[in-house]
Amino acid sequence: MLFHHALPNKTVIIGAGGHAKVIVDILLHDPHVELVGCIGHDPNANVLGLRVLGGDELLPELLAQGVRHAFVAIGNNARRHALCKQAEALGFELINAVSPRAYLATGVTLCQGVAVMPGSIIQPDTRIGSYSIINTGATVDHDGNIGTACHIAPGCHLSGNVTVGDESFLGTGVSVIDGMHIGEGCMIGAGAAVIRPIPSYSLAVGVPAVVKRTLLQK
Numbered sequence: 001m002l003f004h005h006a007l008p009n010k011t012v013i014i015g016a017g018g019h020a021k022v023i024v025d026i027l028l029h030d031p032h033v034e035l036v037g038c039i040g041h042d043p044n045a046n047v048l049g050l051r052v053l054g055g056d057e058l059l060p061e062l063l064a065q066g067v068r069h070a071f072v073a074i075g076n077n078a079r080r081h082a083l084c085k086q087a088e089a090l091g092f093e094l095i096n097a098v099s100p101r102a103y104l105a106t107g108v109t110l111c112q113g114v115a116v117m118p119g120s121i122i123q124p125d126t127r128i129g130s131y132s133i134i135n136t137g138a139t140v141d142h143d144g145n146i147g148t149a150c151h152i153a154p155g156c157h158l159s160g161n162v163t164v165g166d167e168s169f170l171g172t173g174v175s176v177i178d179g180m181h182i183g184e185g186c187m188i189g190a191g192a193a194v195i196r197p198i199p200s201y202s203l204a205v206g207v208p209a210v211v212k213r214t215l216l217q218k
């Protein structure tokens with residue numbers, strides 16, 4: 001009987017800041033991934049010893065050299081979203097970075113380019129849209145629906161049946177009661193408790209969360 005051992009996917013990290021460090025820490029332990037370096041503007045950035053190769057202009061050359069996989073490790077939602085689209089348009093396949101210390105229950109769907117950090121828990125039948133981040137120790141309970149390019153920051157707790165629209169950011173430690181809908185392009189301040197639906201493009205803060213102002217749409 002022949003055993004086929006697939007070679008690890010050569011992968012470039014787009015981004016070289018603090019968020020990239022956390023992603024690299026996860027992917028360094030993934031046997032399916034071989035990290036070739038980071039894309040960033042500071043050649044001296046310290047990304048857990050991974051080399052900063054240069055700027056975005058290197059991406060077509062890397063692709064030609066057989067680096068077909070990428071992960072966009074940028075914290076800002078709109079910027080990450082745009083860079084993910086650019087990388088895909090160039091021909092990269094975006095991988096997921098899922099910590100082995102996260103718990104993903106039955107029926108969880110992760111789309112492309114998703115980060116799931118250590119200590120996070122995603123409960124049954126929840127969907128995490130492409131390019132979203134479920135950060136350290138955050139929990140998303142059953143039947144959740146997180147849109148594209150969202151960021152659920154460290155220690156957030158989303159109860160069952162919560163939906164979050166595209167590019168929304170929930171700051172550290174946000175709590176959301178079950179069945180709530182947070183629209184797209186929202187920013188929810190650290191420590192807020194969401195007990196009423198939040199309209200799209202709102203900045204909401206506090207316990208309970210109230211809308212402070214409307215944000216500019218793209």
Ligand SMILES: CC(=O)SCCNC(=O)CCNC(=O)[C@H](O)C(C)(C)COP(=O)(O)OP(=O)(O)OC[C@H]1O[C@@H](n2cnc3c(N)ncnc32)[C@H](O)[C@@H]1OP(=O)(O)O
Pocket residue numbers: 135153154170171172187188189190191192203204205206212
């Ligand atoms: C691994 C990582 O590090 S992931 C990154 C995690 N980062 C975070 O969680 C950051 C979360 N960010 C926040 O909470 C910010 O304060 C934001 C985004 C809500 C608001 O930022 P800004 O747009 O700069 O607003 P600004 O600081 O001017 O505050 C606006 C008002 O909201 C209040 N406010 C801001 N943040 C909060 C908050 N978290 N809770 C309660 N009130 C708040 C301010 O006091 C101010 O009130 P005022 O108008 O009565 O004076």
